[in-house]
Amino acid sequence: MQLVVKQHTTTELNAVALKAYSRIADAWSLSLRDAAALADMSESTWKRARKPGFAGELTKDQLLRLSAVIGIYKSLELYFSEQLARSWFTRQNAGPLFAGARPVDTAIDGGLPQILAIRTYLDALRGGA
Template sequence: MQIAAQIPEPAKLTAVALKAYARVADAWSLAQKEAAGLADMSESTWKRARKPGFAGELTKDQLLRLSAVIGIYKALELYFSAPLSQSWMTRPNTGPLFGGARPIDVAIDGGLPQILAVRTYLDALRGGA
């Protein structure tokens, strides 16, 4: 007997992604503007998206962003202990990707490619590479 993999319907996927992302934004104490910018949405859309029952759809780019940010959160939780794991994204960083800027600002300004670069950077740190 063959069991087909269940692919979540878009609305359910969106709801789960937004709920997880909202928890990350809260854990990092992101301002509304920062959370919205990182997700590539307007502040008003982010305010609506945070509420249960949000009926909007996310683009593939937005879903990838949220997934990558959740991966960044997970890597930080594994690599650092609190409170550094929760403040790392909002603290100035002299690492090669950041040049003294805060990782959150670099990620917002650089969009999805930079968000993925931050995730890769953290995965390399975590893996010892």
């Protein structure tokens, strides 16, 4: 018996990532500006991208950002109560990566490296490391 693995197209991967990211942006109550900036898109592109059937292409950086944000969301949902998990990313934080700023603002300002640092930070908290 031979196992057949379906190769997903770039369009399918983009659609899944955008759908998940859109749900996360809603769960976190991100503004249109913040959701677009976090994904490294213009607001007009984000308005189109969050709708089913978006035919645009995501850059490798954008896809990595969305993937890392999905990981951040998963860590928050596993580590905190629902209320805190949903508000953590948009609340001021005195932690070492944030210096009193909101994690979303540091992620937008620091781009992919900061988004990945936040994901690593939360994974370490969740794992007890």
